[in-house]
Amino acid sequence: MKNKAIGILKELVDLENKGRNMESLRSSTNPSDKSKCMELMKEYTKRCNEIESKLNTLPKKYSFVLQKIIIDLKSCVLCNSIAIESCDRAKQSIKEAEISIGK
Numbered sequence: 001m002k003n004k005a006i007g008i009l010k011e012l013v014d015l016e017n018k019g020r021n022m023e024s025l026r027s028s029t030n031p032s033d034k035s036k037c038m039e040l041m042k043e044y045t046k047r048c049n050e051i052e053s054k055l056n057t058l059p060k061k062y063s064f065v066l067q068k069i070i071i072d073l074k075s076c077v078l079c080n081s082i083a084i085e086s087c088d089r090a091k092q093s094i095k096e097a098e099i100s101i102g103k
Contacts, residue, residue, distance in 0.1 A: 005062035005101050011051055012069045013094055018044055019076035020087045026079050037079040044077035065100050069093045 018040070025037035052070045055063040072093060075086035 001059055001062065002101065005058055005066065008051060008054055008058070008066055009069075009094070009097055009101060011047075012066065012073060012090075012097075015044060015047060015051070015073050016069075016076060016087060016090045016094060019073060019083065019090070022077065022079070023084055026081065026083060034079070041077055041079050045074060048074050048077065062101060065093075065097045069097060 022037055022040055025033045025040070028034065028037075048070055052067070055066055055070070058066070069090050072086045072090035076083055076090050078086075
């Protein structure tokens, strides 16, 4: 189960990076950038939900730690001006999870 938790954690790291990389789209005034941001937001939110459903298959000692990251990632991938703050919180939670899970 630890390997599965580590695999999910890697997916969460990838999503955190993707959310962070949306910042230029979020801050743009270009309508096509805003549209692209909305497309990515839908895609990444769906991915967060898919990963969240995987957490139910893990023991609580792993799922509890990873759930905290999911909560912040769902905000990190939004197209609003404070999303980057959620990315920062997710990144910190990822660091804590790496220590807790023993990556």
